[in-house]
Amino acid sequence: MISLSTLSDSLRFVATATRHPLKMGAVLPSGHYLVTAMAAQIDLREPGPVIELGSGTGAITDALIKHGIDQRRLILIESHQSFYDDLQKRFPDARCFCDDAYDIETLAKQNFFPKAAAIVSGLPLRTQSLKRKRAFIESALRLLRPGAPLIQFSYGLSPPVEEHQIDATLIAAETVWKNIPPARIWVYKASEHSG
């Protein structure tokens, strides 16, 4: 049975997606199976913060906490003001930023982020140019501890950036058929010779 808060989050998401389709890149928040599978990619033994980009109504954030990540380890970056305001209220122990996640490196430098255990992204990369997507993935990988993952989902079968288009290792981690629409989880890691 769907809870009232999930229903209200979904309605807010749909309303915002109708007004800003390119920024949202989805019509519904990520579903239970998708967010659980994304969180499961994170190794709880790895120290450092877990950074979430494009947190929206907090569907992935909830799954990260359920997976066992302490809220105090979370850094949430969301550009939409009203989603950001709610994230701050709902996750008071996380560090929240209302900012452009594509410029994550500047934000990390200005706010002294330690190297991260994982970066989880719900950003709608498909609406971005290849140049911007590559720059984003490369800058995110520079903020991670060695071997740590950038976890990104996409709708459709192809990755946001193919492995041959970027100096990184790409793993197709899981296809979540039960999400609406079905989604694929991609894991980018810095290639061993970089950094």
Ligand SMILES: C[S@@+](CC[C@H](N)C(=O)[O-])C[C@H]1O[C@@H](n2cnc3c(N)ncnc32)[C@H](O)[C@@H]1O
């Ligand atoms: C596809 S929704 C994902 C929301 C949530 N993580 C989920 O999985 O349900 C994309 C989210 O990214 C946010 N977003 C889009 N562009 C952004 C940017 N440049 N910086 C930060 N957040 C952004 C949108 O406001 C929206 O909340």
